[in-house]
Amino acid sequence: MVAGPTRHALVLGAGLAGSLAAAALARRFDTVTMVERDDLRTAAGPRRGIPQARQSHLLMGAGARAMESLVPGVLGDLRAAGAHFLAAPTEVAFLTKYGWLPRTPHDEYVVCCGRDLLDRVVRNRVLARHRIEVLDAHDVVGLLGVPTAVGGAVVRSRRTGEQSVVAADFVVAATGRSSRVASWLRDLGLPEVPDEVVDAGTAYATRIFDAGLPPGQRAPAIVMIANVTGDAVGGVLLPIEDGLMTATMIGMRGSEPPTGDTEFLAFAKQLPHPEIADVLAAAQPVGPARGFRGLVNRRSLFERLPAWPERFVAVGDAAAVLNPAHAHGMSVAAFGVAALAAGLERHGNTPGLAGRVQRAVRRRGRDAWDLAVSDDLRHPRVLGPRPGPAGRVQNRYADRITHVATARPPVTRALVDVIALAKPVSALLTPRLLWAAARGPGQTRQQEAGK
Known part of the structure; x- marks a missing residue:
């Protein structure tokens, strides 16, 4: 020192x-x-x-650990204040364009509040x-x-x-x-x-809901990753403090989500899976939906x-x-x-x-x-440089790993580690994962969000 x-x-x-x-x-x-x-x-x-x-927020476990190292005791304070610490992917349903990730036990987590x-x-x-x-x-x-x-x-x-x-x-x-x-x-x-700017025109609309659950129960956590081709839409449902939950609709340029009462739920019904819309249909909204735009990478x-x-x-x-x-x-x-x-x-x-x-x-x-950039640059209406040959190869490999992760729990855990920033992207290039990608997903079993 x-x-x-x-x-x-x-x-x-x-x-x-x-x-x-x-x-x-x-x-x-x-x-x-x-x-x-x-x-x-x-x-x-x-x-x-x-x-x-007012939009939904997720704090990755790696970020939470960095915060605790800087401010010892802060994670305990967050728990006491009502924040939820959810094992990922065990307690978080992730829907990729290839299907749900299995709810395999893992030591990574996210913080929701x-x-x-x-x-x-x-x-x-x-x-x-x-x-x-x-x-x-x-x-x-x-x-x-x-x-x-x-x-x-x-x-x-x-x-x-x-x-x-x-x-x-x-x-x-x-x-x-x-x-x-x-x-x-x-x-x-x-x-x-x-x-340096990459702008896919991402827009949000978020509304808070009361799920009407008994004390001690929390709303489900569901993340539907936006499919970045065609109508690029996704959704996030997260439990927060005081028995409430936030629902965020995500759309890229040309697919921006609305904030009107009926339009918001209609947008949720257009997501790749009905799980979020089904939960919202039985919940009570708390306040209006609020939009947010201009969400670029810069x-x-x-x-x-x-x-x-x-x-x-x-x-x-x-x-x-x-x-x-x-x-x-x-x-x-x-x-x-x-x-x-x-x-x-x-x-x-x-x-x-x-x-x-x-x-x-x-x-x-x-x-x-x-x-973020490699994902957003796939969108056909993105404002930014198109991926070159190396970038396209990386995207194909990322798709392959994601597909395999829907069927092979060890690959799921490795993918979650990278998504959660707990490990670098290079961690997906180990011989074990390269071999798994070469083998492919094998016989996949479609899962529901709650399974």
Whole structure:
């Protein structure tokens, strides 16, 4: 462990990524300040700064473990608050275009709860463990510094309009999918940061339901993976806290789901299997359906800058936005903050740290990016580069493995490990799995979602 300056750190954003970053920084810095545009003193509920919070959210087990390493005790807090920890695929029904994955016992899991609850539980645990100042209801106007180093931020109060300077020895941007990191860097004198974008036009519509189940019982968890050819539609049904469940309809460009009462259920009936529609028909809606669009894959190519400024790192959606249909965004945010924590532990706040960490953030999100992009680029109406010969071979192999996984439990478990980001994509290229793919699925047995 290398010693370094440990005075004041600044986190821009107090959502999930920002709270985790504050916890990581509090281990090494004397004081930490979080700046948040929303008013955190208001009652718990959806925040304007997280417009997709009303949609269904899945936290992969690998992301949950990264969160626990950063904020010990947080998973226990989530359980106590009503979050569901479901073994995958044992307790989660996955429908692929080749059929249901078998409910084979496995040690991977997913965490299901409302996004507002998850953010609040994480932030409360972080603030209870560390002395962290929160400047809520403040906008970030820009960064302080020069092209070679960042020294804080200029903020403006939403309550008074007063503008002030917050100096810092290290700054982390966790400002979400609407982040202005690229323009802030440009204002410091750095060149334009190019983006890489793959846009399949994915749209969501989500509604909360009360299944009317007795206390102690929960709604089923069903994930119907969107078929990315033709009418690309999918659906997700997840149990959340307080005996409720969220149902999300997913459609790509040309197949966007509606939010009207009758239209929402009609869309559910058009999914590849009637299981979700059957559950919803017997449930009571709680509030209206809410849509969300503009769900692209976009990452900033920070590595193309001539040099990365010292004492500044972007994490979570501020570094790369993933199509949330793949349910990887929260886990990737936790991975990126874990890379920040590891860098601080090894090097301290020394010259070169920020560049090392930013490269590590990109590496930790690479598998999730590749999985999302390779899937979305199959859609005929996608806006993005078409896969070349190597990409087409990879897609054919992914299809083959998925098909085999519907019939062979060992392959199912390997596939779930990759989908859940517990293992890299390369884990599907072992001799055992290559042989299984060559053999094929054999005699398949069609399963129902509940089997």
